[in-house]
Amino acid sequence: xxxxxxxxxxxxxxxxxxxxxxxxxxxxxxxxxxxxxxxxxxxxxxxxxxxxxxxxxxxxxxxxxxxxxxxxxxxxxxxxxxxxxxxxxxxxxxxxxxxxxxxxxxxxxxxxxxxxxxxxxxxxxxxxxxxxxxxx
Amino acid sequence: xxxxxxxxxxxxxxxxxxxxxxxxxxxxxxxxxxxxxxxxxxxxxxxxxxxxxxxxxxxxxxxxxxxxxxxxxxxxxxxxxxxxxxxxxxxxxxxxxxxxxxxxxxxxxxxxxxxxxxxxxxxxxxxxxxxxxxxxxxxxxxxxxxxxxxx
Numbered sequence: 001x002x003x004x005x006x007x008x009x010x011x012x013x014x015x016x017x018x019x020x021x022x023x024x025x026x027x028x029x030x031x032x033x034x035x036x037x038x039x040x041x042x043x044x045x046x047x048x049x050x051x052x053x054x055x056x057x058x059x060x061x062x063x064x065x066x067x068x069x070x071x072x073x074x075x076x077x078x079x080x081x082x083x084x085x086x087x088x089x090x091x092x093x094x095x096x097x098x099x100x101x102x103x104x105x106x107x108x109x110x111x112x113x114x115x116x117x118x119x120x121x122x123x124x125x126x127x128x129x130x131x132x133x134x135x136x
Numbered sequence: 137x138x139x140x141x142x143x144x145x146x147x148x149x150x151x152x153x154x155x156x157x158x159x160x161x162x163x164x165x166x167x168x169x170x171x172x173x174x175x176x177x178x179x180x181x182x183x184x185x186x187x188x189x190x191x192x193x194x195x196x197x198x199x200x201x202x203x204x205x206x207x208x209x210x211x212x213x214x215x216x217x218x219x220x221x222x223x224x225x226x227x228x229x230x231x232x233x234x235x236x237x238x239x240x241x242x243x244x245x246x247x248x249x250x251x252x253x254x255x256x257x258x259x260x261x262x263x264x265x266x267x268x269x270x271x272x273x274x275x276x277x278x279x280x281x282x283x284x285x286x287x
Binding site: 036058 | 182190227
């Protein structure tokens with residue numbers, strides 16, 4: 001979705017990770033990813049809870065942040081104050097055949113891409129496994 | 137049921153030529169009231185989203201996709217009694233997703249930004265189905281009818 005930035009550290013990681021479209025196994029399964037969810041992709045219920053839509057997990061190259069690098073979901077949310085932030089574990093994605101690749105950007109070293117086709121049923125499962133860490 | 141050859145007052149006009157989507161443009165003159173009252177306003181709002189609306193660099197929503205979505209729902213509403221207004225979601229691709237659900241059952245249309253390209257996905261008690269550019273939408277209609285019957 002977005003082009004890669006890159007620095008010495010990420011280049012080293014890429015060496016360990018193999019080809020760009022392969023799963024980067026230097027990212028452990030218990031690593032957590034954070035992803036922004038804009039207002040067009042959630043429903044706020046009368047009781048105040050919010051429900052994320054499966055459409056938020058449709059991209060073949062899905063952008064997210066590696067939590068261990070971002071440090072705080074507030075960093076992931078950044079200036080997008082009307083967005084929520086959901087988290088999902090890397091192992092959940094891999095169990096669904098997805099690959100995770102580092103894709104550091106000039107202004108976001110934590111950026112990763114979740115690669116792979118995401119059909120409707122998979123999107124719904126990812127939606128069900130995602131958890132709000134910042135509810136909008 | 138083949139989709140080709142059905143009437144379509146909403147054409148796949150180039151995006152720049154399709155500025156609005158209104159009830160008068162619906163292909164189905166017997167379209168239910170919710171199409172004009174609820175669906176069309178929701179679809180039209182999507183066309184007002186600017187670039188980067190998803191905060192990850194998404195393009196604006198294709199006006200052609202929005203118009204095609206309205207056209208498809210008009211056809212479905214003619215085939216499925218009490219269809220009801222779907223959930224409407226913009227897609228990072230610039231397309232549109234329409235989804236009906238009842239409990240664990242779902243039926244969704246995904247309209248791609250490319251001209252008149254679309255896909256269906258649905259669940260039934262017997263399993264799930266998914267197809268791009270379906271030549272026959274009868275299985276999808278059957279799934280929708282099952283879903284509506286369980287509301």
